[in-house]
Amino acid sequence: MKVEGSHTIPAPRERVWELLNDPDVLARCTPGVSKMEAEREGFYRATLQLSIGPVKGRFEGHMEVTDSREPEAMTLTIEGSGAPGGVRAVGHITLEQEGEQTVVSYHGQPQISGRLAAVGARLLSGVAKKLAGQFFNRLSEES
Amino acid sequence: MAKYVGARQKRVEDPRLITGNARYLEDVQLPGMLHAAVLRSPYAHARIDSIDTSAASRLPGVVAVFTGQDFADLNPLPCAWQAGGVTNNANTPRVLEIDKVTHTGMGIAVVVAEDRYAAEDALAHIEVAYSVLPTVVDAKKATEAGAPQLHENAPDNICMTWECGDQDGTDRALGASDVVIREHLTNQRLIPTAMEPRGAIGSYDPGTEEYTVWMTSQAPHVMRLLMTAFVMGIPETKMRCLSPQVGGAFGSKIFLYPEYPMVAVLAQKLGRPVKWTESRQENYIATTHGRDHQTDFEVGALRDGTITALKVTTYANLGGTLSTIAPGIPTSLYGSMLSGTYKIPHLHCQVYGVYTNTAMVDAYRGAGRPEATFVIERAVDLVARELNLDPAEVRRKNFIQPEDFPYEPASNLLNGLAYDSGEYEKALERALEQVGYREFRQEQQEARQQGRYLGIGLSSYVEICGVAPSKWVGLPGEGWGAGLWESANVRVHLTGKTVVTTGSQSHGQGLETTMAQVVADELGIPIEDIEVKHSDTMSTPFGYGTYGSRSAAVGTIALYNSVQRIKEKARKLGAHMLEASEEDVVYQDGNVFVKGSPEQAKTIQEIAGAAAVAYDLPAGMEPFLDDTAYYDPPNCTYPFGTHICIVEVDTDTGRVEIKRYLSVDDCGPVINPLIADGQVQGGITQGIAQALYEFAAYDDSGQLLTASMMDYAIPKAEHLPHFENSHTVTPSPVNPMGIKGIGEAGTIASAPAVVNAVVDALSPFGIRDINMPLTPQAVWRAIQEAGR
Numbered sequence: 062m063k064v065e066g067s068h069t070i071p072a073p074r075e076r077v078w079e080l081l082n083d084p085d086v087l088a089r090c091t092p093g094v095s096k097m098e099a100e101r102e103g104f105y106r107a108t109l110q111l112s113i114g115p116v117k118g119r120f121e122g123h124m125e126v127t128d129s130r131e132p133e134a135m136t137l138t139i140e141g142s143g144a145p146g147g148v149r150a151v152g153h154i155t156l157e158q159e160g161e162q163t164v165v166s167y168h169g170q171p172q173i174s175g176r177l178a179a180v181g182a183r184l185l186s187g188v189a190k191k192l193a194g195q196f197f198n199r200l201s202e203e204s
Numbered sequence: 205m206a207k208y209v210g211a212r213q214k215r216v217e218d219p220r221l222i223t224g225n226a227r228y229l230e231d232v233q234l235p236g237m238l239h240a241a242v243l244r245s246p247y248a249h250a251r252i253d254s255i256d257t258s259a260a261s262r263l264p265g266v267v268a269v270f271t272g273q274d275f276a277d278l279n280p281l282p283c284a285w286q287a288g289g290v291t292n293n294a295n296t297p298r299v300l301e302i303d304k305v306t307h308t309g310m311g312i313a314v315v316v317a318e319d320r321y322a323a324e325d326a327l328a329h330i331e332v333a334y335s336v337l338p339t340v341v342d343a344k345k346a347t348e349a350g351a352p353q354l355h356e357n358a359p360d361n362i363c364m365t366w367e368c369g370d371q372d373g374t375d376r377a378l379g380a381s382d383v384v385i386r387e388h389l390t391n392q393r394l395i396p397t398a399m400e401p402r403g404a405i406g407s408y409d410p411g412t413e414e415y416t417v418w419m420t421s422q423a424p425h426v427m428r429l430l431m432t433a434f435v436m437g438i439p440e441t442k443m444r445c446l447s448p449q450v451g452g453a454f455g456s457k458i459f460l461y462p463e464y465p466m467v468a469v470l471a472q473k474l475g476r477p478v479k480w481t482e483s484r485q486e487n488y489i490a491t492t493h494g495r496d497h498q499t500d501f502e503v504g505a506l507r508d509g510t511i512t513a514l515k516v517t518t519y520a521n522l523g524g525t526l527s528t529i530a531p532g533i534p535t536s537l538y539g540s541m542l543s544g545t546y547k548i549p550h551l552h553c554q555v556y557g558v559y560t561n562t563a564m565v566d567a568y569r570g571a572g573r574p575e576a577t578f579v580i581e582r583a584v585d586l587v588a589r590e591l592n593l594d595p596a597e598v599r600r601k602n603f604i605q606p607e608d609f610p611y612e613p614a615s616n617l618l619n620g621l622a623y624d625s626g627e628y629e630k631a632l633e634r635a636l637e638q639v640g641y642r643e644f645r646q647e648q649q650e651a652r653q654q655g656r657y658l659g660i661g662l663s664s665y666v667e668i669c670g671v672a673p674s675k676w677v678g679l680p681g682e683g684w685g686a687g688l689w690e691s692a693n694v695r696v697h698l699t700g701k702t703v704v705t706t707g708s709q710s711h712g713q714g715l716e717t718t719m720a721q722v723v724a725d726e727l728g729i730p731i732e733d734i735e736v737k738h739s740d741t742m743s744t745p746f747g748y749g750t751y752g753s754r755s756a757a758v759g760t761i762a763l764y765n766s767v768q769r770i771k772e773k774a775r776k777l778g779a780h781m782l783e784a785s786e787e788d789v790v791y792q793d794g795n796v797f798v799k800g801s802p803e804q805a806k807t808i809q810e811i812a813g814a815a816a817v818a819y820d821l822p823a824g825m826e827p828f829l830d831d832t833a834y835y836d837p838p839n840c841t842y843p844f845g846t847h848i849c850i851v852e853v854d855t856d857t858g859r860v861e862i863k864r865y866l867s868v869d870d871c872g873p874v875i876n877p878l879i880a881d882g883q884v885q886g887g888i889t890q891g892i893a894q895a896l897y898e899f900a901a902y903d904d905s906g907q908l909l910t911a912s913m914m915d916y917a918i919p920k921a922e923h924l925p926h927f928e929n930s931h932t933v934t935p936s937p938v939n940p941m942g943i944k945g946i947g948e949a950g951t952i953a954s955a956p957a958v959v960n961a962v963v964d965a966l967s968p969f970g971i972r973d974i975n976m977p978l979t980p981q982a983v984w985r986a987i988q989e990a991g992r
Binding site for chain 1: 247248903
């Protein structure tokens with residue numbers, strides 16, 4: 062499965078970069094987050110409550126910024142699991158300034174397991190797009 | 205005179221089934237019963253680093269949580285069929301896995317709770333730390349260099365290698381052939397999907413130290429043996445196994461699964477009965493799958509269509525661990541049957557049985573023979589195509605003829621087994637005539653002029669069933685190391701009412717009807733006077749259960765033999781009652797009388813009463829009419845026939861429509877045509893399903909993507925044509941009733957008939973083959989690639 066997309070944020074690139082590295086902003090913008098804390102710089106632990114089609118549940122996991130090229134790109138390693146299954150993914154994010162705005166593009170190939178894969182797989186890329194949309198909309202509001 | 209055998213007798217089981225009064229496992233409620241739910245690995249290949257059950261244990265309603273360590277004293281499940289030297293590297297599941305999983309869905313912990321909801325909910329609170337390992341799901345890739353290794357004792361993931369026939373002779377014959385055709389075939393993985401999921405209930409009596417286990421099994425006696433002697437290490441006399449009404453199985457309920465000994469041990473540990481039933485999703489990820497072969501073959505032929513040789517290499521995917529009889533399916537039941545209905549002088553088959561990070565693969569309706577029939581029936585069509593001959597003509601030219609029986613195919617059936625009898629050409633001619641073959645070819649030509657693509661597919665099959673002679677399956681190294689005879693007990697009670705018990709087991713086949721039909725005719729009593737009982741180890745003689753189309757050809761023959769001995773005793777007692785000499789009396793239609801004087805008769809009811817009251821028996825005769833027979837067949841039986849499918853392919857959308865489907869099957873004399881038709885139609889449905897719809901898909905990380913009925917395409921009635929079923933009757937010389945068996949024939953014949961029809965329809969595009977399932981996408985893509 063492939064997840065990819067891009068969103069335009071009405072703010073300069075440096076500002077968007079700042080927002081993307083602020084744990085409080087991330088916690089406010091990520092859909093379904095019930096808890097999120099930065100364990101150390103670039104390493105976050107989070108608890109999310111999500112529903113993907115017939116699969117609902119609580120996921121716990123962590124996200125680590127494994128490669129960071131301020132202010133243009135970062136690579137994230139995400140691992141999460143819960144009763145409905147697990148997700149492991151490496152995601153790539155790029156930021157390009159276009160005038161006063163910034164185009165944030167992301168792509169990754171998550172590996173999913175458990176009921177999430179068995180029952181939710183067909184729905185997952187649609188849900189991922191929707192959740193990403195919510196995230197970037199909120200990020201736009203923060204900017 | 206036969207009154208019942210051969211009649212379309214309505215099934216005696218049906219009233220209780222259709223009024224909701226049948227008692228399935230889920231209907232069994234025991235006082236104080238607890239409910240179990242199994243935590244299953246979400247990963248296909250992982251080490252289990254730690255399991256923390258403390259939070260789950262504290263939840264309300266939860267009685268106990270166990271992990272693999274709690275069952276460490278139990279042996280792993282046995283693998284009974286040891287083809288290809290599997291003993292050296294067999295890897296089978298444990299009741300719960302302890303340190304490693306090799307496919308998704310393996311059990312690693314169990315919650316036992318006051319109700320099912322509490323048990324299911326608690327699963328989410330068990331914390332497991334896994335180290336995820338690399339995966340491989342494709343059988344051929346699993347054997348290649350650099351593939352992840354599943355088991356230390358199986359280098360390159362090869363579980364077994366097996367071959368049959370003569371390799372050098374086959375190579376030479378291929379070299380001397382006018383044409384040699386090579387093809388790669390995929391026989392995709394299927395999920396049996398019985399209507400009733402699996403389940404089990406364990407109960408333990410501390411006073412007698414006896415276990416009682418209810419289970420959805422096709423073979424309760426075998427389950428008892430495997431659970432006690434092999435897994436738990438207790439005397440088999442300390443366990444009673446029962447299958448209540450079983451709602452379909454198709455092979456998937458032959459096997460011993462981890463949950464069965466688990467509920468027995470849980471009941472003993474907790475002092476209360478414990479029930480476990482699987483969800484549909486568990487059924488998809490943790491019950492066995494079927495097929496999953498990748499095959500390369502070369503077939504050689506002369507210009508006139510005579511087939512000279514067949515060489516086959518197959519990679520059979522067996523899953524992450526071995527199921528109960530897994531190695532036997534792609535070997536003795538597949539490779540040995542590759543000659544089909546044809547005289548192929550040279551044949552060689554090499555099979556690699558391979559471990560991959562997928563669910564276990566074992567017998568699924570037809571078990572090996574659908575895969576074999578698919579190879580040979582596709583090969584014959586490819587020969588016809590290559591030589592521009594009619595596929596019916598190539599079949600005729602190569603058929604084994606009636607005078608050739610008993611026939612030993614070059615694939616070697618082992619231990620002197622040979623095809624029993626057959627009139628293959630007769631069944632083909634009957635089918636061609638019924639379908640109007642010549643007229644169809646005309647119609648096909650005309651349709652093509654109009655841009656419509658019609659196709660016709662033939663499939664002339666032979667299968668091996670009535671498993672099995674113990675001399676065949678009992679042989680160590682090749683067989684099960686166990687016999688496969690069958691048993692029956694006939695008891696004519698004081699009033700003449702008769703109870704029959706059988707070691708066979710009915711899970712939809714209607715055995716309670718067909719067996720009663722045979723007894724009613726043989727004993728000469730009304731069918732209403734007969735009860736057929738099965739599936740309880742306490743009240744039936746030891747038997748091997750129902751699979752491999754064996755309950756008519758083996759189980760019913762045991763019953764037939766038992767009735768003959770009852771009749772002989774009744775005849776002797778009748779003579780005594782008539783004060784006549786034994787040599788002068790006969791048993792006929794339920795009466796014993798002196799030859800020529802039927803008006804002075806003793807009825808079987810009178811004789812049964814006399815045998816039970818027993819105050820006046822001939823010297824030395826034991827009371828009661830009661831007999832147990834054990835029947836070990838001298839050979840398997842070999843049903844055959846021809847199926848024909850006509851399709852129309854919409855070349856714009858790739859959609860295949862089945863216009864007609866016609867079968868001519870020969871299972872010897874038919875006991876009940878109503879039931880035989882049902883078996884054939886259900887079988888054809890599963891074959892059509894494989895050809896057009898079903899496919900168990902795994903992603904590269906070993907996640908089953910088709911783990912629900914939303915994604916796994918079981919056909920509905922609207923997807924199926926009207927079936928035109930008929931029979932020829934060629935008795936088997938193997939048993940006294942001439943019966944061959946009909947349970948699997950439909951599935952075995954049908955997939956190649958459909959694929960041959962679609963390929964025939966698309967022959968103007970130069971299409972030679974399309975991998976199953978022939979979904980609109982697959983067909984459309986093949987048309988596009990062929991470049992219109």
